[in-house]
Amino acid sequence: MGYSGLLEWVKFNNPMDNAYYPYDVYNLPYDAGAKLWELLGGLLGWLINLLVPGNRLSTWLISDAVVNAFAIIFLAVILFAVGFVVNLTMIWEERKVLGRMMDRRGTKIGPLGYFQCLGDGLKTFMKENVAPADKDKKIYWWALSLVIGSSVLIACMVPLSHRWFVVDYSTGLLLIFGIFALAPFFILCAGWAQNNKYSLLGGIRAATLMISYEIPMLILLASVVLMAGSFNINDIVNAQFDTMWYIVPQFIGFIVFVVCAIAESERVPFDLAEAEAELVEGWQTEYAGMKWGLIMLGDYFRGYTACALIVILYLGGWMLPGIGATAVPELVFLLKIFAVFFIFIWARASLPRVRIDQILNIGWKRLMPLSVVNLCIVLLLKMGGVF
């Protein structure tokens, strides 16, 4: 085999033609990963081929399997990185907006105070790794890892657009909800394992809260799915583009879902699992230093997921009414998420924490009937042939 030019090695194939391509539809991060590897691997293969012409390493480097493997890793990294940066931006948004609502200025570190989270992260990272002596060691560590892990996992599962996703299952929404509902169990275990009464109380409260707010959420999910006729996130978004945003026919559902989402992500009007005035720091009391930092990060990942679910279910996902998917549907989606997160921050700044009995009353006696009412409205609309 004689000399071959660089362009014979770097071909930029269509990733859909890759024999190992895992999806049915186009995926942007995968495509970017594949292209990046074709550039890097192609360059490497070309150079090796110049030194040792006709070797099998060069051809292996640009084979479908290697491109696919690199693209998958790249996909995983880039999805987490984007989720992480979005998360930091949400924390920054919370700090700045909350500051203005409290007549303050919010953070000032870095450009517009954006680097405060990084500073906080560094600070918690430097802390000593303190753990109680009488803890239940296995549960202590595993529950923590699973709380954080499941939070990060669902945050990465959220598709940012029709071309930016991890899974395109027909039951994608159910999967997200399933992992979302795992957290109370881990939190209860974490509260138990710390051998501390405040942690245990916080864990019990968190579990009570999350279990009672899971049910209206699932009923609302059912009504949205009924209206769209599919569990697939892509289909739900397209159905909203075809008719209208579901916030219009299901306004009650939207309100109830926002309340439930705030409760599910343990944010302030419903943060009685933390309740730092009563329970030290709730179920996170004995998790010091970076453990606590990661728990907070996980909390914001859950908040991000809750906002994303609201946007997907009620606010038309990445589509704009009348325009459809723009050139960057991911950006549209993220802007909508930030707008919904503003509602969360707004509620946090305005409302005082509710007691545990009030929370259960609101959950079972108000939100639950309202979600059933919402389901009935959807049924009527569906039977009346409006949707």
Added chain:
Amino acid sequence: MAMKYLKDEKPRKFRGTGVIKPLWTVLKHMFKTTIHRPVTILYPYEKEWVPDNYRGRPGLRFDRCVGCGICVRMCPTTCIKLVDVEDDDGNTVKRPQVNVGRCMMCGYCAEYCPMDAMTTTPDYELAEFTREDLVYGPRRLHFEMTTEMMEVPMEEHLPSNVAKGIMDKPVAFYNTDKPVLSKEDCIGCSKCEKVCPTNAIKMVVIGQNERGRDIKIPEIDNSKCICCENCVLNCPKDALHIEEVL
């Protein structure tokens, strides 16, 4: 029915609408603070406006001070002390030194100073690394941008003026009150002459005693006197007292 006062008099018609008002209030407040400024000031970079007679640390105008010591006597925390320093001509004079670490910024020294040499200053950033650094000597007390308002004049209406209906002539007590001598107690020791910071007191000879020595009594130049009470306080026979003008 003892708990009756705890219950709402009028039950709300629509339960759960109570969240709307706080939400609306906070939203309005957010728009207000976003369009205008929040009350919080970015302290190290921008500072709050202070009035001219803001009571920060005391300041001293070295040339005006006569070292009378009124500030030392008036200081509630006794943080002022008269120390010997050299003035511009090389003479040793007494001037106040302030321990700012103990100062409570009341401004009495500036208020009582008859020469308006002690002033208040708007200087409030006084942190130092050691307690010794907090002691401000007479030269260090100097403050560049002293304005008239920082002198803090202390003036009062004389009761006689008020009785006559004159309400626009406040006077400072050190311009009216003067020391008065009771001659029968004076032993002519001339201590008052030595302690007078403005040289308002001169010993004059009024005759000879039976052994042929001069009998001296102090003569007070009221135009120079600032009513600092040093002569009264130092008189060994309590022959001097301040006569209050009413």
